[in-house]
Amino acid sequence: MTNSLPDSSAAIPPSSIDWYAGPPAQSRYVPVPRHPPLKTLVLACFLFLVTLATCLVAGTQFAAAYAQNEAVSWDEFIRAFTLIYQHPLALASGLPFALTLLLILLAHELGHFFACRHHHIHSSYPFFIPFPTLIGTLGAFILIRSPIRTTRALFDVGASGPLVGFVVAIPALIFGVLHAKFVPGLSVPEDHKLILGMPLIFHFLAAAIRPDVSPSDLLLHPVGRAAWVGLFATSLNLLPAAQLDGGHILRSLSSRAHRYFSVLLPLFLLFLGYRYWPGWYVWGVLLFCIRFFRFLPIYDPLPLDTNRRSGAVLALLVFLLCFMPSPFVQY
Numbered sequence: 551m552t553n554s555l556p557d558s559s560a561a562i563p564p565s566s567i568d569w570y571a572g573p574p575a576q577s578r579y580v581p582v583p584r585h586p587p588l589k590t591l592v593l594a595c596f597l598f599l600v601t602l603a604t605c606l607v608a609g610t611q612f613a614a615a616y617a618q619n620e621a622v623s624w625d626e627f628i629r630a631f632t633l634i635y636q637h638p639l640a641l642a643s644g645l646p647f648a649l650t651l652l653l654i655l656l657a658h659e660l661g662h663f664f665a666c667r668h669h670h671i672h673s674s675y676p677f678f679i680p681f682p683t684l685i686g687t688l689g690a691f692i693l694i695r696s697p698i699r700t701t702r703a704l705f706d707v708g709a710s711g712p713l714v715g716f717v718v719a720i721p722a723l724i725f726g727v728l729h730a731k732f733v734p735g736l737s738v739p740e741d742h743k744l745i746l747g748m749p750l751i752f753h754f755l756a757a758a759i760r761p762d763v764s765p766s767d768l769l770l771h772p773v774g775r776a777a778w779v780g781l782f783a784t785s786l787n788l789l790p791a792a793q794l795d796g797g798h799i800l801r802s803l804s805s806r807a808h809r810y811f812s813v814l815l816p817l818f819l820l821f822l823g824y825r826y827w828p829g830w831y832v833w834g835v836l837l838f839c840i841r842f843f844r845f846l847p848i849y850d851p852l853p854l855d856t857n858r859r860s861g862a863v864l865a866l867l868v869f870l871l872c873f874m875p876s877p878f879v880q881y
Contacts, residue, residue, distance in 0.1 A: 586674050594675040598652070601678035601687050605651055607631055608686030609644025612772040619733045619769060622744040627684055647772035648686065650722050652678070654780035655690045658715030658787075662692050662795075665710040669703035672696035684744070685779045700850040701802045705858050708798025709865050712784045716868050719780040723752065726774010727759045737766040747874035749781055754871075785872035786833070788865060791815040792840040799865050801845075802854060812841040826876040 611630040615622055633640045659676030666673040672695040679688040698704045737745055748765055756765035770778065788796040791812045801808035819834035854862070 586672075590674050594677055597678045597680065601680040601690075602648055602652060603634075604680045604682055605648035605686035606641040606644040607634065607682070608684060609647030609651075609772055609776075610641050611644075611684075612647050612775045613643040616731070616769060616772055619731060621736060621769070622684060622746065624744065631682065644772075647776045650773045650776035651685070651687070651779055654715050654719045654722065654776065655687070655783065657718040658711040658780075658784070659690045659692055661710035661712075661714035662707055665703075665706045666692070666694065669698070669700075669706060671698055671703065671707065689783050697846045698848070701848055701852060702854060702858060704798050704848060705802035705854055705862070708795045708802065709858075709861055712788050712795050712865060712868060713861070715780055715784050716872070719777045719784070720751075722773050723777035723781070724755060724759070726770040726772075726777055727752070727755050727768065729771040730756075730760065730768040730774060732760075732763050732767055733769045734767055736769055745879040746775075746778060747877040747879065749778075749785070749872050749874050751781065751871040752778070781872040782874065782877055785869055785874065788869040788872070789815060789833075789837070790869075792837050793843070793845070794837075796865070796869065799862055801848075803859070803862055805848075812837070816841075822875055827878055829878070 607630045608627070610633060611627040612622070614626050614630070620626075630641075630644075655678065656676060663673055663676060665671075674693040674695065676690050676692050678690045680686070681688045694707070698707060753765055756763075756768060760768060787794055788799075790796040790800040790808075797808060797812065800811060816834040816838040819830040819837065823830035823834060
């Protein structure tokens, strides 16, 4: 989200301008403050604490399922919520999941935050979204309140979050695989049973660390579950369309490709919703609606350098390693 939009009909300044020297004399850019307002920090801390509480509930049901050698259970999830007022200290078992997940999400958003600071872009502190779901949150975000002036800044802001979050999630996933339990028939369909999908990176790590067992029979430690959620969030953010992180990366490479993918990807997600997971319907409709929002112009369209192009390839690889056509399978 942005505000204080410049007039898109203004003449495009030459690419030789030193953007770090400050805004041009005739520009209507609002000066970027040294730090976001203090009141937004208070709000960010409050949302973090509420999200910690909802993630503790989610982590408690993951811990109970792990202790009982069971897949995720809706019944266990509902019981975990009753502990908030019946026996709140029992939620301590959810700390490994909650702290790991919040660390991954915070690393992701701080990657965006510091990229904005580096390019003199006004942004908010990271805001977490608490929500009583199986994973305890709908993620986190920052608000970008000033235009992104160059394609290189657009790439840095878009790519920094997913790549940093991925780096933090991998050690947690390795820990989860190392401490995973071998439960034969774990993925066999049963009533009221929810099976989490497995991204490619999980298959690779399981084959390297636990080659003696089938990955589908491994019950991840709650820390590994938190890594799974972080990787799933990374794949969603890297969808190459609209104003998602992947959309920023693609737009910094080619605005034309970005326009095409912003139309085609929602249709592909609708197909995935029909074939695999109904949640893709929501994402398809959401991305289709976002494409009608106004995109801020880029005033310095200097092509990306070699390192950033390599980073775009790396971001694509991360997306392929994290993406799951069917992240949730319910029986």
